[in-house]
Amino acid sequence: MLAQGLAVFLLAATPVPDPLGPSREGWAACVEPDQARKACMAITRYRWVGSKILYDSEMLIDDQPFTILHARTVLEYRGAAVCSWTQDIGGEIVGIAIEGEALVGEALDLRRRAIAARMKDLAGVEYCVTYEPGPNGTFLTQVSIEGVRSPASDNTMMWIRPDDGWTIAP
Numbered sequence: 001m002l003a004q005g006l007a008v009f010l011l012a013a014t015p016v017p018d019p020l021g022p023s024r025e026g027w028a029a030c031v032e033p034d035q036a037r038k039a040c041m042a043i044t045r046y047r048w049v050g051s052k053i054l055y056d057s058e059m060l061i062d063d064q065p066f067t068i069l070h071a072r073t074v075l076e077y078r079g080a081a082v083c084s085w086t087q088d089i090g091g092e093i094v095g096i097a098i099e100g101e102a103l104v105g106e107a108l109d110l111r112r113r114a115i116a117a118r119m120k121d122l123a124g125v126e127y128c129v130t131y132e133p134g135p136n137g138t139f140l141t142q143v144s145i146e147g148v149r150s151p152a153s154d155n156t157m158m159w160i161r162p163d164d165g166w167t168i169a170p
Contacts, residue, residue, distance in 0.1 A: 007146070016131040024048060026161070029041075029046075032157075043168055054072065055072060066098070068168055083128075085125070086125070089122065094105070125146050141156070
């Protein structure tokens with residue numbers, strides 16, 4: 001019994017070696033899934049170009065007013081971790097919608113600069129995530145910034161089919 005419990009512990013503590021593998025088959029990542037409501041705090045799609053992984057994510061950044069940020073960046077594997085090195089945070093923000101209305105022109109630029117200013121400490125740093133299997137098909141995403149674990153940034157994620165009716169909602 002002890003050996004079985006130890007094996008389960010060791011299995012759970014081992015990061016998934018190809019955590020983004022399902023995205024190669026069209027699956028999207030749902031961050032903080034509410035399976036009953038088919039709701040996510042963010043929905044991310046990945047596209048593969050050689051060893052580079054193109055990250056395209058829509059995420060809820062405010063629920064009053066309902067604000068969704070659309071960001072794109074490049075990732076790559078570093079061992080079992082998925083890592084990015086953001087140089088221009090504002091440049092990675094490709095869209096913002098408030099209450100369903102896309103910001104354009106100066107309104108988008110102002111909001112993009114404000115968000116980038118709040119996140120300036122992440123510019124140029126290594127941001128890595130490993131994935132551990134969790135219950136009910138979920139994964140715990142474990143974040144490290146510059147090689148230092150940042151548990152406050154961890155999330156739950158699960159793979160979803162983009163055409164199965166999932167939405168972004170608080």
